[in-house]
Amino acid sequence: MAEVDVDGTEVTVSEHEPSTTTSEKPAPAADVEVRIAAAPAHLSVVRAVAADLAMRADFTLDAISDLKMAVDEACSELISRAVADADLVCRFTVEDEQIHFSAEAPTGSAVPPSRESFGWRVLTALTDAVSTWVVPGGDGSQVLRFDLVKKRADVVGL
Amino acid sequence: MTQSSERATNDYEHLDPLLAELAELPADDPRRTELRDRLVTEFLPVAQHIARRFGQRGEPHDDLVQVATVGLISAIDRFDPTRGSDFLSFAVPTIMGEVRRHFRDTSWSVRVPRRLKELHLAITSATNELSQHLGRAPTPSELAKHLGISKDEVYEGLEASNAYRSSSLDELLVGTDKSVSLGDALGDEDPELMSVENREALQPLLQQLPERERTIILLRFFGNLTQTQIADRIGISQMHVSRLLARTLVELRKGLLSE
Numbered sequence: 001m002a003e004v005d006v007d008g009t010e011v012t013v014s015e016h017e018p019s020t021t022t023s024e025k026p027a028p029a030a031d032v033e034v035r036i037a038a039a040p041a042h043l044s045v046v047r048a049v050a051a052d053l054a055m056r057a058d059f060t061l062d063a064i065s066d067l068k069m070a071v072d073e074a075c076s077e078l079i080s081r082a083v084a085d086a087d088l089v090c091r092f093t094v095e096d097e098q099i100h101f102s103a104e105a106p107t108g109s110a111v112p113p114s115r116e117s118f119g120w121r122v123l124t125a126l127t128d129a130v131s132t133w134v135v136p137g138g139d140g141s142q143v144l145r146f147d148l149v150k151k152r153a154d155v156v157g158l
Numbered sequence: 159m160t161q162s163s164e165r166a167t168n169d170y171e172h173l174d175p176l177l178a179e180l181a182e183l184p185a186d187d188p189r190r191t192e193l194r195d196r197l198v199t200e201f202l203p204v205a206q207h208i209a210r211r212f213g214q215r216g217e218p219h220d221d222l223v224q225v226a227t228v229g230l231i232s233a234i235d236r237f238d239p240t241r242g243s244d245f246l247s248f249a250v251p252t253i254m255g256e257v258r259r260h261f262r263d264t265s266w267s268v269r270v271p272r273r274l275k276e277l278h279l280a281i282t283s284a285t286n287e288l289s290q291h292l293g294r295a296p297t298p299s300e301l302a303k304h305l306g307i308s309k310d311e312v313y314e315g316l317e318a319s320n321a322y323r324s325s326s327l328d329e330l331l332v333g334t335d336k337s338v339s340l341g342d343a344l345g346d347e348d349p350e351l352m353s354v355e356n357r358e359a360l361q362p363l364l365q366q367l368p369e370r371e372r373t374i375i376l377l378r379f380f381g382n383l384t385q386t387q388i389a390d391r392i393g394i395s396q397m398h399v400s401r402l403l404a405r406t407l408v409e410l411r412k413g414l415l416s417e
Contacts, residue, residue, distance in 0.1 A: 052317075055298055055313055055316060056298075056313070058297045058298055058299045059297060060294055060295040060296060060297050061285060061295040061296060061297070061298075061316075061385075061386075061396060061397075061400075062294065062295035062384045062385045062386050062396065063295070065385055065396075065400040065403075065404075066385075068404070069403065069404055069407060072404070072407070073407065073411075076411055118360045118379075118410065118414060119411070119414075121379055121380075122379055122407065125378060125379045125380075125382060152297075153294060153297075
């Protein structure tokens with residue numbers, strides 16, 4: 001289910017993985033993968049990696065800051081929904097005009113975060129595309145995943 | 159560069175009776191507000207003068223004037239004419255203390271080499287300049303070209319800004335009198351913003367935010383302005399907007415989770 005936000009952001013929210021890939025297949029190769037214990041104390045590591053990658057990819061300062069905050073928001077959501085002692089896995093892929101970020105953590109709930117929440121509003125405002133869904137993990141467990149894309153520069157001056 | 163104290167005293171002598179009157183009025187007297195407003199307005203040049211003396215140190219001038227004005231207001235509130243000293247000899251140290259505290263609180267929280275501080279300042283002012291010119295925030299390579307330095311140096315300077323802290327300035331302004339409200343510096347708000355805000359469950363949390371933080375949140379997330387556009391509108395730097403946004407989001411998240 002895809003829709004277009006007021007500001008033209010393509011927003012996708014689904015309770016199922018949008019692509020045909022299943023969680024059995026390996027995720028597409030990422031440039032950088034960061035694995036942290038799902039605890040707020042380690043958020044700064046992911047934020048710093050996001051900011052450094054965007055800076056070196058020559059994003060505008062606004063886009064760098066937006067990506068940093070979006071990553072923070074997505075990871076905070078994952079951490080708050082993660083089961084005890086879980087790991088949070090973050091992958092960054094730097095492409096020509098954008099950075100693709102995905103993160104996942106095992107969760108106890110099959111319901112993805114609400115589209116009505118303020119957190120979702122923040123994510124859609126900060127990114128160019130965002131989606132979140134729950135996939136079945138091994139042993140009947142569930143994995144919550146966030147995917148987001150941030151472009152190099154904001155389109156300004158409509 | 160300093161005015162002689164005699165001259166400064168004479169300039170404001172006519173306000174002495176008002177100061178005495180204010181000090182005598184009971185706290186709940188309705189005339190207090192009017193009198194206080196008048197005194198703040200009349201003494202404003204003193205605060206502006208002190209703010210100018212602290213200029214050229216990398217803090218935006220408007221921020222300094224605001225901090226100095228906060229100092230002036232607290233001096234007016236605390237001044238006791240029965241103690242025999244004149245107002246200015248009490249107010250000037252009070253205002254300077256407030257500005258110094260601003261510098262102490264907003265300066266580097268981690269020891270950063272002088273070269274990096276200067277680099278950070280250069281990047282901040284280049285960012286402002288280029289944003290005006292480009293109509294959007296610059297990229298690191300545009301900053302490097304503008305400043306005639308390498309991209310690696312720009313990276314270093316941007317990373318150094320992580321050690322710069324400016325939160326206390328905002329704490330100082332929380333709960334202060336309406337007369338220094340940052341809202342005065344803002345342009346018109348889209349009335350739609352308020353209706354969006356009303357629809358959201360987080361309205362009570364937004365209401366608790368200081369006016370500037372609330373405005374920044376609304377403009378960024380409900381008005382879809384970029385940080386650079388917000389910085390321009392409010393009159394602070396893009397980096398400052400970035401810091402305020404990041405910090406306010408953390409606050410809101412905490413509030414939403416605790417509900």
